[in-house]
Amino acid sequence: xxxxxxxxxxxxETFADDYMAIFSKTCEYAMRAVFYVAQKSxxxxxxxxxxIAEQIxxxxxxxxxxLQKLSRERLIQSVKGPNGGFYFDAVSLNRPLADIVSAIxxxxxxxxxxxxxxxxxxxxPCPLHxxxxxxxxxxxxxxxxxxxxxxxxxxIKGKFxxxx
Amino acid sequence: xxxxxxxxxxxxETFADDYMAIFSKTCEYAMRAVFYVAQKSxxxxxxxxxxIAEQIxxxxxxxxxxLQKLSRERLIQSVKGPNGGFYFDAVSLNRPLADIVSAIxxxxxxxxxxxxxxxxxxxxPCPLHxxxxxxxxxxxxxxxxxxxxxxxxxxIKGKFxxxx
DNA sequence: TTAATAAAAGATATTTTTGTCTTTTATTGA
DNA sequence: TCAATAAAAGACAAAAATATCTTTTATTAA
Numbered sequence: 001x002x003x004x005x006x007x008x009x010x011x012x013e014t015f016a017d018d019y020m021a022i023f024s025k026t027c028e029y030a031m032r033a034v035f036y037v038a039q040k041s042x043x044x045x046x047x048x049x050x051x052i053a054e055q056i057x058x059x060x061x062x063x064x065x066x067l068q069k070l071s072r073e074r075l076i077q078s079v080k081g082p083n084g085g086f087y088f089d090a091v092s093l094n095r096p097l098a099d100i101v102s103a104i105x106x107x108x109x110x111x112x113x114x115x116x117x118x119x120x121x122x123x124x125p126c127p128l129h130x131x132x133x134x135x136x137x138x139x140x141x142x143x144x145x146x147x148x149x150x151x152x153x154x155x156i157k158g159k160f161x162x163x164x
Numbered sequence: 165x166x167x168x169x170x171x172x173x174x175x176x177e178t179f180a181d182d183y184m185a186i187f188s189k190t191c192e193y194a195m196r197a198v199f200y201v202a203q204k205s206x207x208x209x210x211x212x213x214x215x216i217a218e219q220i221x222x223x224x225x226x227x228x229x230x231l232q233k234l235s236r237e238r239l240i241q242s243v244k245g246p247n248g249g250f251y252f253d254a255v256s257l258n259r260p261l262a263d264i265v266s267a268i269x270x271x272x273x274x275x276x277x278x279x280x281x282x283x284x285x286x287x288x289p290c291p292l293h294x295x296x297x298x299x300x301x302x303x304x305x306x307x308x309x310x311x312x313x314x315x316x317x318x319x320i321k322g323k324f325x326x327x328x
Numbered sequence: 329t330t331a332a333t334a335a336a337a338g339a340t341a342t343t344t345t346t347g348t349c350t351t352t353t354a355t356t357g358a
Numbered sequence: 359t360c361a362a363t364a365a366a367a368g369a370c371a372a373a374a375a376t377a378t379c380t381t382t383t384a385t386t387a388a
Contacts, residue, residue, distance in 0.1 A: 020191070020269035021276050022299070024184050025376065028280030035291055048334065062377050068336060080335045081385025105184035112185050116192030119328050127199055127315040127324045131306040135186070138302055142295045151291035160291045164283050189346065212364065226347050232366060244365045245355025 022139070027104040030066050032056035032162045034100055034148055035155060037076065037086050038093055042152040046085030057163045066104070073103050093149035101143055110140050186303070191268040194230050196220040196326045198264055198312055199319065201240065201250050202257055206316040210249030221327045230268070237267050257313035265307055274304050 021028065033052050040047045049067065053060035067086055070076040075095065078086045101109065113120035114132035122129075154160050185192070197216050204211045213231065217224035231250055234240040239259065242250045265273065277284035278296035286293075318324050 019272050019276075020188050021272050021280060022186060022278060023280070025280060027184070028278075031292075032279050032281075032290075050334095059377055061379070064335075065337095065377090071335085078335060079385070080333080080383070082333045082387065084334050084385070086335085108183050108185050112183075114186060114192075115196050115326070116185060116187070116189060117196075117325065117328055120325065124325050125323075126196075126326065127318065128195075128306070128310070129324075131310070135299065135302050135306060138299050142292070142299060146292070146295070154291065159289075160293075161281065161284065161288050162279070162290065164281055214364095223347055225349070228365075229347090229367095235365085242365060243355070244353070244363080246357070246363045248355070248364050250365085 022109070023101065024105050026062075026066055027101055029056065029058040029063055030070065030100055030104050031097065032058065033063060033067060034070075034076070034097070035151055035160075036162050038088050038149045039152050039155040041088040041093060042149065042156065046079065046083070046087040048085045052086065055163060070100065070103060075099055075103055088148060093152075094147050096144045097146040097148060098140070098143035100148070110136060110143075112136075186273070187265065188269050190226075190230055191265055193220065193222040193227055194234065194264055194268050195261065196222065197227060197231060198234075198240070198252075198261070199315055199324075200326050202252050202313045203316050203319040205252040205257060206313065206320065210243065210247070210251045212249045216250065219327060234264065234267060239263055239267055252312060257316075258311050260308045261310040261312060262304070262307035264312070274300060274307075276300075 023031070033056055036052055036056050037047055049060060049064050052058075052067075053063045056063075067076060067078070071078045071086075075092065076086055077089055077092065078084070098110075113126055114128045114135070115126045117126050120126045120129060126132075151160055155162070187195070197220055200216055200220050201211055213224060213228050216222075216231075217227045220227075231240060231242070235242045235250075239256065240250055241253055241256065242248070262274075277290055278292045278299070279290045281290050284290045284293060290296075315324055319326070
């Protein structure tokens with residue numbers, strides 16, 4: 001290998017330098033979309049997938065899959081055809097965001113061990129158990145106390161962003 | 165498609181029903197390994213990768229990669245050859261677990277937006293911003309206040325598990 | 329009843345994460 | 359100095375997550 005080559009050759013990175021969020025990207029798109037659609041529903045409008053994807057800055061076909069899943073689970077409403085689109089009925093607007101998260105990311109975030117142990121429990125705790133429980137509880141509290149429609153007014157008034 | 169087939173055919177799952185933890189699997193292995201090695205270091209022993217992998221129930225070659233990375237970043241000590249292995253010196257035992265997490269999973273968990281927005285901030289908040297900040301702060305607090313050696317006594321006394 | 333619209337479903341592709349295998353380098357003790 | 363040991367490095371493989379493209383189905387309005 002030449003000197004010049006060596007200058008531009010780095011240790012092969014097994015580990016991407018690394019985005020690791022609390023929620024999956026899928027779940028992030030889902031939550032942003034849900035808040036966007038909720039806001040429109042508050043104004044009595046249905047929204048098409050194209051508008052949603054543009055407004056929350058997500059890949060349209062991928063978001064379509066996500067909303068299809070939520071729709072199959074009756075967490076969001078949709079109608080096909082002209083003037084169709086996605087919306088929330090009154091009942092759905094009052095659902096907790098936790099329902100969306102658990103539909104997409106599962107329940108591990110509410111119940112899982114911080115070190116990834118299957119049998120971690122009060123009687124068989126990992127070292128982080130007690131502290132991690134507090135974190136989990138706070139996340140659970142946040143997601144249970146946030147309804148899908150909670151931010152409608154704030155969104156309409158432009159107080160919040162859902163884009164980028 | 166026959167009736168019997170249809171009984172066993174499910175909607176194609178785009179979404180795995182889903183493990184989504186706070187930390188990556190890589191980071192979970194790293195934390196478990198670190199606690200295990202720390203405990204041994206407290207007893208004045210070095211440990212080989214094989215023993216570590218067995219004791220924390222992780223794939224050995226994958227864990228090797230993880231510890232190599234930590235070693236390159238001087239977060240863990242190692243020596244090659246007979247009687248070699250991994251260990252922590254006194255300084256490293258006092259490092260916060262946060263250093264391990266940020267080396268493996270990056271800093272997004274400490275600073276990132278819950279909805280995945282790049283420009284989410286106090287002045288341009290996402291709907292979850294305030295509540296999510298509390299979660300992030302608690303995680304940060306937990307990881308900054310947990311030193312690598314913090315659980316040595318508890319581990320030696322068998323109060324904690326690192327396996328499964 | 330038909331053309332246009334928009335979501336649902338299906339199939340496929342790409343990227344990232346996780347996991348494995350082989351070769352090299354450093355260290356030790358005989 | 360040589361054989362054995364154990365980590366480091368490199369190359370490769372499998373699985374999961376993310377993303378795209380095409381076809382089908384339902385609805386509406388003209």
